[in-house]
Amino acid sequence: MFRNSLVYLAYRKLKYSYAGDTSPAVASIKVTQRCNLRCKHCTWVNKVTRDLPLARWRELIDTLYKRGCAVVFIEGGEPTLRDDIAEIISYIKRKGLVCVLFTNGTRKLDGLDSDAVWISIDGTEISHDQVRGEGAYRQIMATLKDYPDKNTYSMTTLSRLNVTELEDICGELSSTSLKGLIFNFMYPYKDIEQLVLSREERIACARRLLELKRKYPKILSSDSYLKTVGRPDKLCHPWILLLVTADGRITHGCTVEPMEERNCEVCDMMCGLEATLGFELKRDSVHFWNKNHILPKIDYLPDWTLRLLNNKK
Numbered sequence: 001m002f003r004n005s006l007v008y009l010a011y012r013k014l015k016y017s018y019a020g021d022t023s024p025a026v027a028s029i030k031v032t033q034r035c036n037l038r039c040k041h042c043t044w045v046n047k048v049t050r051d052l053p054l055a056r057w058r059e060l061i062d063t064l065y066k067r068g069c070a071v072v073f074i075e076g077g078e079p080t081l082r083d084d085i086a087e088i089i090s091y092i093k094r095k096g097l098v099c100v101l102f103t104n105g106t107r108k109l110d111g112l113d114s115d116a117v118w119i120s121i122d123g124t125e126i127s128h129d130q131v132r133g134e135g136a137y138r139q140i141m142a143t144l145k146d147y148p149d150k151n152t153y154s155m156t157t158l159s160r161l162n163v164t165e166l167e168d169i170c171g172e173l174s175s176t177s178l179k180g181l182i183f184n185f186m187y188p189y190k191d192i193e194q195l196v197l198s199r200e201e202r203i204a205c206a207r208r209l210l211e212l213k214r215k216y217p218k219i220l221s222s223d224s225y226l227k228t229v230g231r232p233d234k235l236c237h238p239w240i241l242l243l244v245t246a247d248g249r250i251t252h253g254c255t256v257e258p259m260e261e262r263n264c265e266v267c268d269m270m271c272g273l274e275a276t277l278g279f280e281l282k283r284d285s286v287h288f289w290n291k292n293h294i295l296p297k298i299d300y301l302p303d304w305t306l307r308l309l310n311n312k313k
């Protein structure tokens, strides 16, 4: 698998460096704004629009495919609230794209055949439930027990709400059937600025995570990403990303921009940075994507690329 990710990323790096190709690689599609939870920090759920029909999502997925995306993250709201979510997943996979389902983990996953499932977990039981509502954490643990063989990962967004629990979070989640723990830093969107860690706090937190990786090998966030946190000279290629909002609007580039003007100086979000580091062929970041099984299979690439890369060995 490692080789597969490396081949894809090397192919994209060559196209970027020598042909100036800035077509997107990773799409996030917000298939609904509806959600069964009301998290304190949520910036999307209150902006409810009507769900687009399946036929329209098929057209949008065709567009993503034509524009070069290789990986599709299904997000929300809570995507599993859609009755046709299994059809959306299977359509993405039929196109040969890698599919990752993002969920709050409180709902059944029967028949949902995504390549990976990322579950938002904000802390230990007390802090998670303070943010997401009573009983939400226990529902996630039940989900993990119900689907021990699914390719599940936790996604923890670090903020003032959970930073003091960092080690407890790593310990608790490492003892579950999760295949890996992924960390992110909250972006200071206008309505949640007060929850966001200062630059110094983010750096300290990232350093602590680097230490904790030795004790908890399930932590997947790459060293390269964690060492980038807080640096003013960090590299981000926002063109890797493409976002489709629930009303079908497509934005190519930084995921902050559909909401407000971006400010890279205060951003340490993993989506842009970990993807960029993978594109820059940082070995541990390639490994991060690879471990998630979310980079394209080798047969996605055109034959000439494989021949070219094989000849280079």
Ligand code: SF4
Pocket (backbone or CB within 6 Å): 035, 036, 037, 038, 039, 041, 042, 043, 044, 045, 076, 077, 078, 104
């Ligand atoms: S689960 Fe996600 S979409 Fe739902 S309220 Fe929480 S943050 Fe918002």
Ligand code: SF4
Pocket (backbone or CB within 6 Å): 236, 237, 238, 254, 255, 256, 262, 263, 264, 265, 267, 268, 269, 271, 272, 273
């Ligand atoms: S705001 Fe963050 S994700 Fe957007 S371009 Fe800047 S660093 Fe990248």
